[in-house]
Amino acid sequence: DLKKASIGKTNWEPSNADIDMALKKAAEKKAGEVAKDCKGARDQCMDLLKEEAAKAMGKKKEDLTDVDVELLNKKGAMDAAKAAAEACAEAKKDDATATCEDPFEKFME
Numbered sequence: 001d002l003k004k005a006s007i008g009k010t011n012w013e014p015s016n017a018d019i020d021m022a023l024k025k026a027a028e029k030k031a032g033e034v035a036k037d038c039k040g041a042r043d044q045c046m047d048l049l050k051e052e053a054a055k056a057m058g059k060k061k062e063d064l065t066d067v068d069v070e071l072l073n074k075k076g077a078m079d080a081a082k083a084a085a086e087a088c089a090e091a092k093k094d095d096a097t098a099t100c101e102d103p104f105e106k107f108m109e
Contacts, residue, residue, distance in 0.1 A: 027053040031069075032076025036109055048072055081107035 014022075030052045038045035050069045054061045081103040088100030 023057040027072055028055040028075045028079065030076075031072040032080050035073055035076055036080065046070075046073070051063040077107045077109070080109065 030079050031049050034047065034049045038048055040048075046069055048064075049072065051061045053069065053072050054064050057064075057066050084101045084106040085103040088098075088103070091098040091100060
């Protein structure tokens with residue numbers, strides 16, 4: 001996103017808001033990866049998610065609240081469902097009989 005914002009601009013410097021948004025998106029992506037890959041109990045997975053999201057944002061684990069982590073987890077799940085729906089739509093364009101991953105199932109992972 002920072003790269004997109006700088007296209008065509010000379011001497012562009014990202015604002016603090018730009019940087020915060022990029023770090024948040026990185027944390028959302030990491031949250032989705034952790035949630036998908038974690039096979040432990042929910043509390044273990046949420047603790048790992050908190051740790052990895054904090055790293056992605058350049059923060060300490062203690063800097064993130066449980067609400068922050070839940071929101072990152074939800075956003076990661078929504079992004080996974082969206083990606084599954086987009087991939088399905090693309091596959092169906094090429095082959096109407098293509099089978100697809102269920103976006104709701106991706107969200108619930």
